[in-house]
Amino acid sequence: MDFKKIKYSVDDKIAYINLNSPQNLNALDAPMVKELIEVMDICADNRSVKVVIISGGERAFSSGGDIGAMRKALDGDILDFFGSTIRDVGTLALKIRDLKKPVTTSIKGAAADACFNLALLYDFRITAENTKFIQVFVNNELERRI
Template identity: 45%
Template sequence: MKLNKLHYTVEDGIAVVQLDYPTNLNAIDEEMADELLYVVQAAEADESVKVVVFKGLPRAFSAGGDIGYFYQLIKAGGDVNMDGLIGKVGKVTDGLKKMSKMVIASVSGAAAGAGASLALTADFIICSENAKFIMAFVNLGLVPDTGGSYLLVKQLGPKRAMDICATGRPVSAQEAKDLGIVYRIVPNDALDEETMKFAKKLAAGPIISYKNIKRQIYAAAFAEYQHYLENIEVPCQRECARTQDFAEGVCAFMEKRRPHFTGQ
C-alpha cells in the first residue's frame, strides 16, 4: 500500500510509524485511518518486528479529526457521516491492544481528540515537556471516539475519565504522568533519542514474555473492548454528529469564536 500521510520503517526489530501530514497537524481522516490500519497489520505480521513506535510532528502528535473537512461539508449543506472513519480507527486501536508486540507512543506537542485516544492505546507513552493531551470532542458537541472514553475509564476510573472527557480541558505532560497515563517525560529535544533508547531496550528483552503479558492484560481489562467500539461508540457518535450542536461546534472552531450550543 502506498503511504501518503505516514512513513513506516523497520530497523533492528523496531517498526517506526511517523505520522507526517503537517497540512492539518496529522488529523486522522479516512485516508490516514486506512494507512494506520495497514501498518498495524503489517507490523503484527512481520516476525522481525519486536516493538512498534508511533510518533508525530514536533508541534503536534495529532490534532484529532479533520475539522476543516467537516466544516466544508456543513457549509455545503451536506451530512457528516463518521461511521466509516470511526469503524476504522476502532480497528486500529483494538489491533494495537491485541498486538503481540510492545507499542510506544512518542508524543510531542498536542495529542488532541482521536490523536489523544491513539496515544492512550499504546503500552507506554513517552512524551516531551511540551506535550498535552486533550479530549477535545466535547468542544464540538461530540463524544470521544477511537476508544478514548473506554481507555480513560480503564486507566483512571469513571470519575477522572468524566472530568477529562466532559470538560475537554488540556492535560499537561506532568498531570498525565501523575495520573499514570504517561510512562516518562523527557526534554523536548531528547524525545526521539530517549524513545528509541527505550524501544531498543524492549526489543532486546524477553519477547515471548511480553507477548503473553499483553495477552493477559487484554483478557483482564479489554475483553469487551471490541463490543464497546461497535455497539456503544459508533451509535453514540452517530447521534452526536447529526445535531445542530455539532455543526455549531465545527463552525465556531473554524471561525475562531465561542460556540453557542442549544442542546439540539
C-alpha cells in the first residue's frame, strides 16, 4: 500500500488515515479521492480493523476541493473532469456511510466544502478549538444577492 496523498496504518485494531498533502492544505483532488476510496475498501475487508480514524493537518483538516486542479481543468474537458470527480466523491461518501465500522475524525483548522460535507458522514467528530467548518458557496451566494 503505497499512498502519495494519504498515510495509512493500523495499530491495535484502529485504522489511522491521515490526509497528507500539506502543500495545498489537504485539498481534495482526484488522486486523494481515489486513495481514500481504496483505503476504505481495505478497512472494510480487514477483519482486524474495528474503528477508523481520519485526520488532517495541523493548519487545516482540508481546504476543500483543489482549486488549482479545477483551474487546469478549464483548459481541457471540464465536463469530464467535474463529472468524474463528483462521481468519485460520491463513491467515497457511500463507502464511508456503508462501512460497518465506526468512522471518527480529528479535525483541526478548516474543514471546507467537500471535506466539510464528508465530515458530516462520520459517526463521531472530534474538533480542536481552532476548527472552522466552511461552505464557501454560501458566502458567494450571499454576495450575489446583495
